[in-house]
Amino acid sequence: MSSETENADAPRTEDVHLLVVDDEKSICDIVGQYLRMKGYVVTCVGSAEAAIEIIKQNSIDLVLSDIKMPGMSGVELLKWVREYNRSLPVVMTTGFPTLDTAIEALKLGAFDYLTKPFHLEEIAEKIKRALINKQLEEENLLFSKLVSLHEVTKILASTYQLPELNHKVLDFSVKIAKADGGSLMVFDEASHLILTECTAHHPAEFWQNGLFVTVSRWVAENEEPLVMESGETKMFREFPPLPESVRSYIAFPLKTPQRTVGVLNLIRARDKHPFSNVDLEIINVLASQASISIENVRLYQNIRDNYLKTVRGFALAVEAKDRYTHGHSENVMKYTIVLGKRLGLSEAELEDVKYAGLLHDIGKIGVSELILNKPGRLTPAEFDEIKKHPTLGSNIIADVPFLRPLVPMVLHHHEFFDGNGYPSGIKGDQIPFGARILSVADAYEAMTSDRPYRRSLSAQAALEILMNGKGKQFDPRIVETFTEILRSGDGQH
Numbered sequence: 350m351s352s353e354t355e356n357a358d359a360p361r362t363e364d365v366h367l368l369v370v371d372d373e374k375s376i377c378d379i380v381g382q383y384l385r386m387k388g389y390v391v392t393c394v395g396s397a398e399a400a401i402e403i404i405k406q407n408s409i410d411l412v413l414s415d416i417k418m419p420g421m422s423g424v425e426l427l428k429w430v431r432e433y434n435r436s437l438p439v440v441m442t443t444g445f446p447t448l449d450t451a452i453e454a455l456k457l458g459a460f461d462y463l464t465k466p467f468h469l470e471e472i473a474e475k476i477k478r479a480l481i482n483k484q485l486e487e488e489n490l491l492f493s494k495l496v497s498l499h500e501v502t503k504i505l506a507s508t509y510q511l512p513e514l515n516h517k518v519l520d521f522s523v524k525i526a527k528a529d530g531g532s533l534m535v536f537d538e539a540s541h542l543i544l545t546e547c548t549a550h551h552p553a554e555f556w557q558n559g560l561f562v563t564v565s566r567w568v569a570e571n572e573e574p575l576v577m578e579s580g581e582t583k584m585f586r587e588f589p590p591l592p593e594s595v596r597s598y599i600a601f602p603l604k605t606p607q608r609t610v611g612v613l614n615l616i617r618a619r620d621k622h623p624f625s626n627v628d629l630e631i632i633n634v635l636a637s638q639a640s641i642s643i644e645n646v647r648l649y650q651n652i653r654d655n656y657l658k659t660v661r662g663f664a665l666a667v668e669a670k671d672r673y674t675h676g677h678s679e680n681v682m683k684y685t686i687v688l689g690k691r692l693g694l695s696e697a698e699l700e701d702v703k704y705a706g707l708l709h710d711i712g713k714i715g716v717s718e719l720i721l722n723k724p725g726r727l728t729p730a731e732f733d734e735i736k737k738h739p740t741l742g743s744n745i746i747a748d749v750p751f752l753r754p755l756v757p758m759v760l761h762h763h764e765f766f767d768g769n770g771y772p773s774g775i776k777g778d779q780i781p782f783g784a785r786i787l788s789v790a791d792a793y794e795a796m797t798s799d800r801p802y803r804r805s806l807s808a809q810a811a812l813e814i815l816m817n818g819k820g821k822q823f824d825p826r827i828v829e830t831f832t833e834i835l836r837s838g839d840g841q842h
């Protein structure tokens with residue numbers, strides 16, 4: 350019995366690196382020499398324990414291991430390898446050619462086995478086959494990852510809120526790269542690289558330590574990815590060392606053709622195998638898509654903000670036509686926000702119903718001021734004119750892509766729950782939920798403000814009218830909720 354570590358300090362190259370594990374020194378010597386002659390880089394060790402250390406510290410392409418060894422057996426080593434890196438092939442050798450041992454090894458995921466004494470050509474042949482198989486498995490893995498990446502791309506492209514997008518980018522990257530942690534750093538308006546997202550196990554303080562910040566800045570500046578592995582301090586002398594808990598670290602620039610938007614950081618823990626070339630390729634594709642999505646959302650939000658400013662201007666212009674409705678839209682918007690929150694709308698739905706509140710009467714821009722400001726009762730013809738405003742308003746906003754979700758709310762904000770409203774006469778659940786919310790907010794706001802033909806009602810009187818209108822003009826559930834809000838004082842503004 351001997352335990353010898355030979356060639357353990359061999360430099361890591363792009364060539365195929367084999368690890369031979371056998372407690373018999375003569376076998377190590379002969380097999381090692383033969384395989385080196387074949388052009389492989391070979392490391393030989395005399396125990397499974399030593400093999401584990403070599404695998405952790407090097408990029409090994411294949412393990413050729415004896416089954417029966419003192420201490421940890423070859424089968425136990427095989428089990429460890431399957432856990433550590435499923436794609437690392439293991440070929441077993443045994444001097445005890447019992448079928449049971451061989452079957453057990455194959456069941457546990459060994460690629461093949463050889464019985465001693467073996468011909469050297471036989472070893473070379475099995476190794477060649479195992480390496481071809483490994484390559485095919487990696488290609489399959491790349492393909493399956495590309496398929497899931499395609500799904501991810503679709504999801505990213507349809508996410509329009511920046512915080513949600515940042516979260517998804519990091520979440521998908523960590524999952525696809527099988528990373529143990531990650532963070533996303535994005536440039537803010539003032540061109541500062543800011544930590545915007547990080548995984549739960551590694552809090553912000555972890556990512557804000559010297560190394561990750563320094564490397565992220567370097568990667569953003571140089572616009573190229575950087576891969577670091579534990580123990581590679583010589584290559585990266587200007588950077589602080591990796592934290593003890595980290596085995597492998599990749600920092601990827603998030604680039605669009607115009608600029609770098611940020612940096613994606615991913616790490617693997619000390620007890621895991623380092624990132625492979627397949628991982629790098631896949632993260633590269635994901636990072637490109639993520640950069641474009643982040644930039645698009647930014648541009649989209651800028652355009653959206655500008656549109657909303659313009660449209661808000663329109664809403665104010667409408668109110669300027671009608672001196673009695675000054676502040677009406679802003680107030681309706683405030684009521685819709687508290688109502689929407691209490692009714693459990695999502696952030697996106699809340700955003701839509703909020704702007705629908707602001708814009709619901711925008712169609713009045715097409716209604717004569719004489720009618721809008723008429724102090725007396727309206728004639729049926731004049732009322733018909735007023736009734737056109739939901740349709741006019743929905744037509745105005747329909748041409749703005751991000752205002753499109755508001756169209757049904759603006760169009761139907763004068764529908765009645767019992768079907769006696771306008772313009773469509775739809776009822777109950779047929780009326781979009783947002784429109785039913787608007788209807789209650791709109792009516793309450795109108796009743797508690799002065800109008801050309803009457804003074805404002807008290808909050809109590811307006812609430813009673815809403816209660817009487819339950820199931821007729823209004824959705825009963827929304828009136829109930831609104832009543833609760835007003836009674837608890839949340840609707841004050």
Ligand SMILES: [Fe+2]
Pocket residue numbers: 709710738762763
């Ligand atoms: Fe209206």
